[in-house]
Amino acid sequence: MTTRITVDPITRIEGHLRIDVEVDDGKVTKAWSSGQMWRGIEKILVGRDPREAWTYTQRFCGVCTTVHAIASVRAVENALQLEIPVNAQLIRNIIQTAHAIQDHIVHFYHLSAVDWVDVVSALDADPVATSKLAESLSDWPLNGPHEMKAVQQRLKTFVGSGQLGPFASGFWGHPAMKLSPEVNLLGVAHYMNALDVQNYANKIVAILGGKSPHIQNVAVGGVSNSIGHDAPSVLNIERLMLIKNFIDKLEHFIKSTYLVDVPAIGAFYLDWTTIGGGVNNYLTVPDCPQDSKGTVFDLPGGYIANGDLKSLKPITTFNDAYFRDGVAESSKHAWYTGGDALHPWEGETEPEYTDFQDEGKYSWVKAPTFYGQRAEVGPLADVLVGVAVGNERYTRYLNEAIGTIKAVSGLSEVPLSALESTIGRHAARAVRCAVMIDTLKDQWQKLVDNIGTGDLDTFNAPVFPKGEIKGVGFHAAPRGTLSHWVVIEDAKIKNYQAVVPSTWNAGPRDADGQPGPYESSLLDNPVADPEQPLEVLRTVHSFDPCIACAIHMFDNEQTEIVKVKAL
Amino acid sequence: MKQTNRGDILVIGMGNVLMQDEGIGVRAVEELENRFHIPDGVRVMDGGTTGMELFEPMRQCDCLIVADAVNAKVAPGSLVRIANDEIRAFFQTKLSNHQLGLSDLLALLTLKGERPRHIAIIGMVPHSLENKLGLTDKAQAGLEGMVEMLRAELAGLGVTLEPRRERTIGHWHREAALEQAACA
Numbered sequence: 189m190t191t192r193i194t195v196d197p198i199t200r201i202e203g204h205l206r207i208d209v210e211v212d213d214g215k216v217t218k219a220w221s222s223g224q225m226w227r228g229i230e231k232i233l234v235g236r237d238p239r240e241a242w243t244y245t246q247r248f249c250g251v252c253t254t255v256h257a258i259a260s261v262r263a264v265e266n267a268l269q270l271e272i273p274v275n276a277q278l279i280r281n282i283i284q285t286a287h288a289i290q291d292h293i294v295h296f297y298h299l300s301a302v303d304w305v306d307v308v309s310a311l312d313a314d315p316v317a318t319s320k321l322a323e324s325l326s327d328w329p330l331n332g333p334h335e336m337k338a339v340q341q342r343l344k345t346f347v348g349s350g351q352l353g354p355f356a357s358g359f360w361g362h363p364a365m366k367l368s369p370e371v372n373l374l375g376v377a378h379y380m381n382a383l384d385v386q387n388y389a390n391k392i393v394a395i396l397g398g399k400s401p402h403i404q405n406v407a408v409g410g411v412s413n414s415i416g417h418d419a420p421s422v423l424n425i426e427r428l429m430l431i432k433n434f435i436d437k438l439e440h441f442i443k444s445t446y447l448v449d450v451p452a453i454g455a456f457y458l459d460w461t462t463i464g465g466g467v468n469n470y471l472t473v474p475d476c477p478q479d480s481k482g483t484v485f486d487l488p489g490g491y492i493a494n495g496d497l498k499s500l501k502p503i504t505t506f507n508d509a510y511f512r513d514g515v516a517e518s519s520k521h522a523w524y525t526g527g528d529a530l531h532p533w534e535g536e537t538e539p540e541y542t543d544f545q546d547e548g549k550y551s552w553v554k555a556p557t558f559y560g561q562r563a564e565v566g567p568l569a570d571v572l573v574g575v576a577v578g579n580e581r582y583t584r585y586l587n588e589a590i591g592t593i594k595a596v597s598g599l600s601e602v603p604l605s606a607l608e609s610t611i612g613r614h615a616a617r618a619v620r621c622a623v624m625i626d627t628l629k630d631q632w633q634k635l636v637d638n639i640g641t642g643d644l645d646t647f648n649a650p651v652f653p654k655g656e657i658k659g660v661g662f663h664a665a666p667r668g669t670l671s672h673w674v675v676i677e678d679a680k681i682k683n684y685q686a687v688v689p690s691t692w693n694a695g696p697r698d699a700d701g702q703p704g705p706y707e708s709s710l711l712d713n714p715v716a717d718p719e720q721p722l723e724v725l726r727t728v729h730s731f732d733p734c735i736a737c738a739i740h741m742f743d744n745e746q747t748e749i750v751k752v753k754a755l
Numbered sequence: 756m757k758q759t760n761r762g763d764i765l766v767i768g769m770g771n772v773l774m775q776d777e778g779i780g781v782r783a784v785e786e787l788e789n790r791f792h793i794p795d796g797v798r799v800m801d802g803g804t805t806g807m808e809l810f811e812p813m814r815q816c817d818c819l820i821v822a823d824a825v826n827a828k829v830a831p832g833s834l835v836r837i838a839n840d841e842i843r844a845f846f847q848t849k850l851s852n853h854q855l856g857l858s859d860l861l862a863l864l865t866l867k868g869e870r871p872r873h874i875a876i877i878g879m880v881p882h883s884l885e886n887k888l889g890l891t892d893k894a895q896a897g898l899e900g901m902v903e904m905l906r907a908e909l910a911g912l913g914v915t916l917e918p919r920r921e922r923t924i925g926h927w928h929r930e931a932a933l934e935q936a937a938c939a
Binding site: 232341386 | 756772773801803804805807808809810862865866867868886887888904927934
């Protein structure tokens with residue numbers, strides 16, 4: 189019997205991600221990913237001053253505010269071929285890296301862990317045994333028996349309070365939940381710790397960005413921070429030391445907890461290393477520029493085809509033609525006019541709504557391709573490209589994670605292909621987070637050293653020519669490759685297109701009918717109980733989806749989200 | 756008892772200003788600041804559509820007032836107040852778990868034992884959520900009532916707001932006005 193499952197978070201509001209799957213004999217045979225995010229939102233920018241575009245683009249999305257600000261100023265600077273001071277690069281790098289770290293921690297502990305950790309089962313755990321297990325894996329100071337007991341007590345109170353429907357979304361007791369009560373309690377304990385820790389990263393962003401949640405210090409041409417020794421509003425040594433203090437705290441948590449928990453939990457879910465693979469082509473852009481021109485980067489970029497690391501083609505500068513010329517978007521299966529894949533500078537955003545048509549148009553998201561192929565973006569792509577170019581940090585932290593999987597599972601070998609899976613994406617994100625904290629430390633040190641040489645520059649004023657210029661600004665954002673494409677005429681924006689990470693991953697079938705990464709990754713997923721499609725959520729969540737970005741309406745009703753229909 | 760900080764009362768405006776009435780909450784708190792002097796002990800914040808970034812400010816306040824667009828079973832344009840026990844703190848299932856909504860944040864605060872002692876949501880049911888800067892005319896007309904409800908909520912907490920002699924003009928108000936001029 190074939191069953192169709194529709195998961196649609198808030199059906200009242202168009203704009204959220206909707207996933208449809210057909211399940212036959214307990215496995216997914218067909219999948220559709222549908223969403224709306226950018227319908228015409230870029231049109232607000234047409235006719236505006238390019239220097240102000242970033243203040244709007246950072247409102248595109250709730251959690252990705254910073255990344256859209258960065259990509260926007262880079263796009264305009266690229267159009268002008270404007271160099272920016274090294275201090276400005278480093279300050280932006282610190283902000284974006286701290287933001288990425290916060291994002292990765294929250295994604296795992298607060299948004300995804302409940303897919304794997306059975307919170308209610310943690311009530312049955314022996315806190316002393318939990319503590320012993322935790323202390324055998326790491327030196328995190330909050331793993332003691334008293335802490336575990338306190339967490340369990342707090343959880344008991346919370347669950348007992350009834351009216352709250354605690355963690356109502358969780359699929360407690362689902363047959364796909366495999367952890368022992370002790371491991372579940374450990375997960376809950378670190379969930380609580382992570383709530384405190386993620387804020388350290390926010391504070392770094394707020395100190396440099398001037399305001400939280402929306403940063404104010406970015407400018408086309410650099411940053412508006414002034415560097416000095418006295419006035420409290422400027423970036424002085426006291427503020428830099430405060431940032432360093434937060435970096436140290438983050439490092440301890442990431443290396444003693446996040447980088448340990450994910451592979452340890454993964455070791456109990458080894459079957460999920462062969463589920464959820466996706467399109468197996470990977471794209472990432474270089475980031476953390478070290479020079480004023482954007483030709484030397486701390487984080488590598490490139491494209492890998494068919495999961496073959498040897499196929500790597502590197503992307504190396506802000507002017508990289510291989511990246512610039514390879515991106516196109518098709519609307520054949522999206523609710524816009526046209527169908528052929530268009531380059532973003534020629535991109536069109538004219539709506540043409542039909543109903544949800546399985547074989548026709550069914551999404552507000554376009555389908556991006558790279559030289560005609562679908563590509564996955566995000567931490568998995570970052571790690572594979574990092575390993576392919578021989579980056580020391582990516583290789584070291586990946587080996588560390590694999591070591592933990594081996595130690596917990598008793599396996600003697602874990603192939604690299606295990607990463608190309610649902611649970612593998614979480615492992616890749618943890619590895620990337622460890623790389624990012626080292627990068628953050630480096631960028632901080634370089635900023636301190638550069639200021640020490642007497643260089644206090646943070647801004648080069650842009651000058652706009654008459655006539656038309658074009659630019660692309662890219663950023664290796666927490667969810668993956670983000671690019672903003674701008675056409676400027678006589679100092680006004682003429683066209684603006686944002687090709688965002690979740691467009692790459694969540695896009696519908698393309699002009700050639702090729703399914704996107706979400707759609708491919710869902711094929712052959714097991715579904716034990718169609719009424720509780722936990723497995724579908726696991727795979728989609730592993731990408732860190734970003735589709736609900738634009739909307740944040742308060743909803744006091746708990747809307748039914750899963751619909752099941754026998755076909 | 757939870758520790759209180761400089762912002763004993765936190766007023767957060769939430770929403771997306773690029774989607775018409777979705778941004779009503781941000782516009783309402785902006786308007787509140789334009790019309791009244793905000794005294795010490797009250798902190799007004801533009802939360803946009805962010806989530807986790809608001810957790811720390813929320814856990815440090817004693818009373819929380821949120822202005823937002825609200826999905827309620829009443830006619831568009833209706834102003835609603837949902838407070839304390841009426842607010843359900845729950846973790847919403849969502850495919851895009853990218854973002855924590857207000858319900859999730861309140862659930863986290865409860866789990867941590869750090870829920871503010873008073874929480875009120877002052878909301879408007881939106882008329883339209885198109886990708887446009889600026890409120891619909893109908894929502895614009897209702898903004899006045901929403902600001903009044905925010906003022907009354909603060910008064911109920913013992914804070915009397917003193918009107919500014921001259922109203923200031925907020926950033927998003929100005930941008931929306933420019934947008935209208937451009938379209939005309």
